[in-house]
Amino acid sequence: MKLKGAEKHFWWHFRQITDSKNIPVELPGFTSIDSEVDDEFIAMLVAKVSIIPSIYLKETQITDEGVKLISNVKQLKDLTLMKHENITKECLPYLNKLTDLEYLDVWRTKIRLEDLGALTDLKNLKELYVSATDDDDESDRDAILEKIIKAEETLPGCAIRTHYV
Structure with missing residues (x-):
């Protein structure tokens, strides 16, 4: 079946696909860096592709809504x-649904160490990168270490990494 409208435009630019039967249900990964990829792009992608073991997005235009789609x-x-x-931390319930996650990097988002208590279902998570504070102020290392210890209680077996520690 031929694709129409916005979907046709999306799949042509994404993979030069003109027929819906050629849209893959699985991709080995998806990467976008410093791009215009946004929530609408993610919506088009995940509407057809249901299996993606690795997604790498750095400095794109996605928001909490895009995380909900992911x-x-x-x-x-x-x-x-x-x-x-x-x-922001508003997307944490959606991240918590990704129970296969082993690696998560939310560094330099609005998610902070103290927000990680919401990630109770990520039992397979082995490594997590997160910003320690809003202003990246290293002056209170003891407070940062306390937050890391608390996060490690929520995510046992996960190495929690911040910019400072």
């Missing part, structure tokens, strides 16, 4: 959402 991807083990000002 939360429906199956078999996602590695997720990088680095440097996104519009990703």
Whole structure:
């Protein structure tokens, strides 16, 4: 079946696909760095592609809504959402649905160490990168260490990494 409208435009630019039967249901990964990829792009992608083991997004235009869409991807083990000002702790319930995750990078988003208590279902998470504070102020290392210890209680077996520690 031939694709129409916005969907036709999306799939042609994404993979030069003109027939819906050629749209893959699985991709080995998806990467976008410093790009115009936004929530609408993610919506088009995950509407047809249900399995993506690795997604790497750095400095794109996605927001919490894009994370909500990503939360429906199956078999996602590695997720990088680095440097996104519009990703906040409001998306944590959606991240928590990604129970296959082993690696998560939310560094330089609005998600902070103290927010990680919401990620109670990420039992397979082995490594997490997160900003320690809003202003990246290293002056209170003891407070940062306390937050890391608390986060490690929520995510046992996960190495939690911040800029300072």
